[in-house]
Amino acid sequence: MILRVLGARGPYPAKGEATSGYLLETKSGNILIDCGSGVLAKLLEYTTFDDISFIICSHLHADHTSDLGVLRYYFASRGKEIDLFIPSEPQEEYNLIRKGVYRVKNIEENMQIEMGSVKLSFFEGQHPYKSFAIRIEEDGKIFVFSGDTGYKEDFINFCTGADLLLLNSAYTDEEVEKIEESKRYHMSPRQAAAIAKKAGAKLLVLTHLKPECDEKRHLESAKEVFENTVLATQKRIIEF
Numbered sequence: 074m075i076l077r078v079l080g081a082r083g084p085y086p087a088k089g090e091a092t093s094g095y096l097l098e099t100k101s102g103n104i105l106i107d108c109g110s111g112v113l114a115k116l117l118e119y120t121t122f123d124d125i126s127f128i129i130c131s132h133l134h135a136d137h138t139s140d141l142g143v144l145r146y147y148f149a150s151r152g153k154e155i156d157l158f159i160p161s162e163p164q165e166e167y168n169l170i171r172k173g174v175y176r177v178k179n180i181e182e183n184m185q186i187e188m189g190s191v192k193l194s195f196f197e198g199q200h201p202y203k204s205f206a207i208r209i210e211e212d213g214k215i216f217v218f219s220g221d222t223g224y225k226e227d228f229i230n231f232c233t234g235a236d237l238l239l240l241n242s243a244y245t246d247e248e249v250e251k252i253e254e255s256k257r258y259h260m261s262p263r264q265a266a267a268i269a270k271k272a273g274a275k276l277l278v279l280t281h282l283k284p285e286c287d288e289k290r291h292l293e294s295a296k297e298v299f300e301n302t303v304l305a306t307q308k309r310i311i312e313f
């Protein structure tokens with residue numbers, strides 16, 4: 074599989090950079106994972122909208138979905154439809170997205186589904202909106218994306234053996250300590266690295282980076298726990 078980072082910022086973009094969006098090339102075609110602000114323009118640097126096999130959005134926060142509203146115009150003007158995996162809540166956001174061209178499939182906890190050559194499974198995170206981590210397996214290779222979630226001990230099992238582990242780390246290590254545990258909706262670099270280490274991942278990619286993020290510090294902090302870590306900088310391409 075090949076992962077192309079289209080955007081890794083959150084909850085708003087940085088200059089010239091999109092919010093959450095990733096293109097995963099598989100034998101069954103390109104899977105678009107998250108479709109945040111500015112993602113579509115970045116996607117066109119690699120492929121066309123017609124070459125997206127299906128779309129998965131981890132949750133319905135706008136920094137992960139806002140370009141879906143625009144992509145609709147493209148498909149509608151061509152009389153086309155496309156499969157879209159999303160959580161079914163919150164209701165208001167769900168109703169806005171599901172109309173029109175999207176053949177919506179609701180993501181449920183512990184759901185497993187095969188789409189061509191890939192096997193998808195999902196894990197519910199800790200976030201104000203229902204948010205799911207996504208595990209994609211093909212030919213023994215494993216990709217896991219956390220979506221938005223705070224640190225959860227039982228998430229480690231879901232990440233086991235990942236060749237590429239893409240984890241959100243919107244918080245700094247200092248920030249996360251100031252928030253009570255039940256209200257931690259993202260991870261810090263050290264927390265993400267701890268998951269990578271315990272899950273036996275091969276490579277950790279940190280994402281959901283705030284535009285204000287001190288990237289050097291963020292990366293160093295994670296590397297102290299798990300050496301094989303990189304940041305999801307725009308245009309990063311990883312084959313695994």
Ligand SMILES: [Zn+2]
Pocket residue numbers: 132134200221
């Ligand atoms: Zn979110």
